[in-house]
């Protein structure tokens with residue numbers, strides 16, 4: 001599910017972010033506001049401070065009702081949707097959850113690309129071939145990435161969530177962080193209910209309101225969901241054609257470049273300057289080749305493609321060049337771990353080999369408080385890692401690189417446990 005933690009951060013997120021993200025790994029990814037999955041992450045800010053509500057839930061609902069009616073929602077529909085609805089403590093708990101430890105990226109990928117998921121995906125890809133071809137004609141998005149998204153978001157439609165979306169969103173809009181954001185999602189959900197897209201009287205979804213087989217947030221739903229099977233409903237819950245076409249519509253609008261890879265694994269020369277492994281450093285494939293960066297397997301990609309080099313586990317793990325389509329996947333769910341999983345799962349569905357280099361599985365991951373400590377210690381020696389929030393963003397990565405350069409180590413910007421130990425000995 002959506003990698004709530006990452007929202008609002010972008011691809012500059014480093015490996016640590018990956019780790020954070022992967023905390024939510026097994027859950028379906030959560031589409032966000034403007035992006036299907038996007039919403040959830042943005043919902044979580046660094047601060048967990050939530051002011052006590054000034055209004056009772058009933059008072060708040062009454063004000064919302066006036067606003068909803070002014071926005072065109074039928075009063076009777078509003079009352080039906082809110083009948084018996086109370087704030088859900090489980091939703092608040094989920095929204096506040098900031099785990100100390102999360103799984104490393106390789107464990108996340110193990111789950112995301114399990115042999116069972118790959119096998120199921122291949123069967124479903126063959127089974128839905130006519131639909132997938134029609135979708136490709138309409139939106140220029142190829143089969144594999146759609147099947148991969150379907151698998152990651154809802155385990156191919158088998159896990160779409162059973163929460164009452166109106167209740168979840170009302171809880172978050174009333175009492176969560178980013179109340180304005182959730183309120184807009186709630187109003188969008190009421191519009192979906194009124195449009196009759198769901199054959200059910202209730203909208204069901206994740207605790208954060210992501211709906212259907214591709215887990216669209218309500219505002220994303222209203223903007224990008226399509227009725228592809230022609231039954232008059234944008235039914236992302238029950239219609240696989242609608243769900244896959246809606247995901248294709250979203251990717252198409254996110255700049256999907258059909259026929260080009262999302263990225264590919266590469267080998268780096270022994271004298272490589274690891275400071276180039278940074279999302280802010282983009283070079284053409286020709287330029288990367290001139291630097292000695294070589295694909296592990298044969299690749300069919302335009303030479304003028306711009307790519308950035310990504311080391312999800314630092315210089316001791318696999319390396320990838322990421323192309324524009326990776327950025328399109330990030331618009332679906334702003335987590336580099338998620339996007340990597342989608343890319344690798346797409347490759348597997350296409351019969352391509354998996355990651356060749358070994359992951360550093362014995363490496364110990366930093367927990368949240370250790371990441372905070374790392375940032376504090378980097379600051380104490382004048383390296384300006386930014387706020388000590390446990391999130392490894394561009395500033396922290398730069399500070400880590402500077403420290404690694406000081407030590408004469410590969411400057412990959414990766415916050416390893418070994419590096420923290422070194423800082424402790426200062």
Ligand code: CA
Nearest residue numbers: 227231233235
């Ligand atoms: Ca339909």
